[in-house]
Each structure stands twice: as C-alpha cells, then as structure tokens.
Amino acid sequence: MSTSPKAKTGDNDWSPDQYLLFSNARNRPIHDLIAFLGPGYAPARIVDLGCGPGNSTELLAARFPNAAITGMDSSPAMLAKARRTLPNTTFTLADVRSYTPPTTTDLLFANAVFHWLRHPERIPTITRLLLTTTTPGQKSEGGGTGGGVLAFQVPDNYTEPSHLAMRETAASAGPWQPYFDALAPDEQRPDLDPIESYLDYYNALKPHCRAVETWTTRYVHVLDDGHDGIVEWVKGTGLQPFVNVLPAEGGVREAFVEAYRKRLGEVYPLAEDGKVLLVYPRRFVVAFR
Template structure:
C-alpha cells in the first residue's frame, strides 16, 4: 500500500480511511489472483506493500498452505495488518527501494503500491525484485492505478495549483504496457499485461473525496499545515472542500443521485 513515507510527504497512512471502501478496493486483488489460474499453488509469497492486510487476507484464503510475508513502510498499516492473525503469515516494516525478499519466493504480489515510487525508480525496483527469485521459477504479479489523467486526479493537481493548496507532491504517471513488457521480458519467459477500467458507484461527490483521502489525496493534504500550525485556520479542510467542488463539475450525477467513479488499473504478471 505504501512505500517510503518521505516520497509522498505523508507522516503515515490511515487504515480506517483506506478500509472504508474495502470491497471496492479488493476487486482488483481478486482479479489479479484469478488470472494466475486455479492450479497455481505457490509455497512462499511476499505481499509487497500489504497495507492494512486486506490483500494478505485474500492471498491467505486462496493459498492456505503458503507461507506469506507482508511488508509495508507504514507503521499504522502494519499495526492493522497484524490484527488479522493469519496463520503462516508475518508482517514486517520495509522500504521497497531497498527491500530484498531473498531467493525462494514463488510469488511476489503487489496491490497498488508501485505507482508511489518515482518513475526513475519504478522499473529498476521491479526488475531487482524479479531477479531475486530463483532462475527458472517464480512470478511477479502487481497492479497499479492508471489514473493520472482521470478527472479525479486532474482535479487534485488543479486544486493544489492554487490556494489553499499552492503546491503539489512529486507523483509520476505510470509506464505504458510496452515499457513494462520491454523491461521485464528479458528476465522471464512471459509477461502479460492488461488494463481494467473499474466503475465504482459512489453515494455523492463527498464519497469520492473520502475514497481519495485513503490514498491519492493524502500526499497533497500532508503538504498543508494542520490547523494548529496555521493560526487555527483549517487549511486542509478548505483544500478538501475546494477539491469536492471541482469534482462536482467533473462527474455528473446519475438519475438516482449517485456518482460513477471510473478507476482504471494496470495489471502486469511476469513469469520467470
């Protein structure tokens, strides 16, 4: 779920906020695991960026006999993950930039984490992790949101470009399928990649704000001073309200008053 905190400006992540939309966020996890097929049976799994443990729980349910290690950089997320009390599972704090899972891992799995790395670090980190697996075996399976140009994320940058934002974090769009293929294929026998555009039904525009507060908005909000640092002025809430107003212009309401949030995700599976 999260990488080095300094890369996003966040002090830590909120498991409760993230899990407000657990079922919707879990859809991509189920889809990525399903692609591996019913006969796929890894003995050792590393869940890279495990967040609050929702992805680890699904992995443990699908592969009950596997030994699983979940890693994340967020202490708060790991505290939540450890409450899952999963058998054959351990959780540890680590930074993807330097983490070494060691040889013998059959499946390196990652749900929505590599997009937090800067573009210059992303493919080198993926390649390094892939090469830790024993030659001739192992799978790297990950998905990342591909929403840099979606209205929800364009509105974040536009809100950050003027007060009360006036700054924005260093976040890069993800690579194309061809870039992932060209980078990973020399090191493995096959690479599969696809994009799924999920459509989430949200109660209103405020619900999109709550969704984004658990992930994409946090680096923006954490660059702003807290109320006690701004003379009692709640700059963060002002930013969120300005963002909500922009969303109202971007997303029309359905006839029942709800709002449809399109959320594309890029999937990549590399087989050693």
C-alpha cells in the same frame, strides 16, 4: 497499497480505517490478479509487497492456504492493522525500493505499491525484485522447481478527472498555494508520476523471464454520497500526499479539500439517485520466470 514518503508537517501516517472504507471495491483488482494465476498454481512462499492493512495478504492466504506468506509495508499504522487481522502471519516494516525478499520466494504479489514510486526508480525496482524470485529449475521452499512469478497492479489514473482535479486545485489560488509553491519539483511533489507504457514494462521484464502478460481494467465504482464519496475514496490514497503538505492547524487542509470537492462537482455528473460513478483504471502486469 503502500506509502509515499511522509511530508514534514506532523504525523501523516496512513489511516487503515479510511482506506478500508471501500474494502470491497479495493479488493476487486486483488481478486482479479489472484484469479489470473490460475486454479492449479500453488506457490510455497509468497511475499505481499505493500500489503497495507493486510486485505491483500488475507486474500492470498485464503487462496493459497499452504503457502508461507510475508507481508511488507512502510507504514507502521498499516502494519499494526495487518497484524491484528492476521496475528499468525509475518509482517515486515520496509521500503520496497530497498527491500530484498527471501531467495526462495515463488510469488511476489503487489497491490498498488509501485505506483507510489517516481518514474526513474519504478521499473528498475520492479526488475530488481523480479530477479529475486526462484528461477526455473531452482528448488523453492516447497520443493517445486517452477520459475518465480511477479504479479502486480497499479492505478493508472494520472489523467482521470479525480486526480487531475487534485493538481488543478493545488495550483489554484487559495490559502494552500504558498505551501505547494514552496515544494521542490521532484521528491516533494504530492502528485504521482504517470504509469509507463505496456511496451516499457514488456521490454524491461521480458529479457529476464519466459513470459509477460499485461492489461488494463477500467473499474466503475458506484459511490454513495455524491462527490463526497469520491473525496472519501481518495482521502485513503492519492489525496493524502496533497493534504500532508498543508499544516494540520488553521483550516488550510479543510479549505483545500472543500475546493477539491467543488472541482469534482464540475466534472462528475450525479446519477439520478444521487450516486456518482468513479472510473478507476488499473494496469496489471504478470511476469513468469
């Protein structure tokens, strides 16, 4: 988790509490990514890129108790929560696009941060960060000489109904329309760019490392409260940039969210018990130097 650039309508920092409403479900890809690294893997220095409220950092610390871990995020609110949760861990306020980790870093771990980047800067940023990790034969802080690892996952849900409905609602008639129409069609867009192909990542990273592994897992989350459950889920992530475009006063935000909720009702049938199944694909990439 990390952040997109703030909109200019008031205080739009991220809400750790909203994000952690679904902490068990959000932690599943973190567990899966850590597990892929194998039981014998023991990095000495780890940087958790886009650490958010520290949930990924906490899981990394539990799995690698002897490692020196630094968490990095661009949200002051998220970092404040992370510091309360892990007071003995170092956390840094920074933008992943310009952040440079220590040169003795063995593992760069990223839970979702890269999906906030625009297409032209995403793979170049990932490649630049990979090249900051330890190289084979270089002594790491813990004395090891293995090559560094960059392990990350990104939501791959641009074409999923949950995210398509955001764009469709923003383009529909309503009191929110003038605010979306006034946005420049580049950095100010609230929707995120689609994730690049497997081949794009392989071709970009493989020249710099000995192996690249990549796959997609389609998680199916069972959410209580019907379509309200989906709204609450995305309010902690992808929906917030849309809401941030709108003024905090006057009911425009509430009207937009309600229109979005109604659109969800058209594409997500309820289970017999009133719950809803949210399919959430995530792309995983692990590069070994």
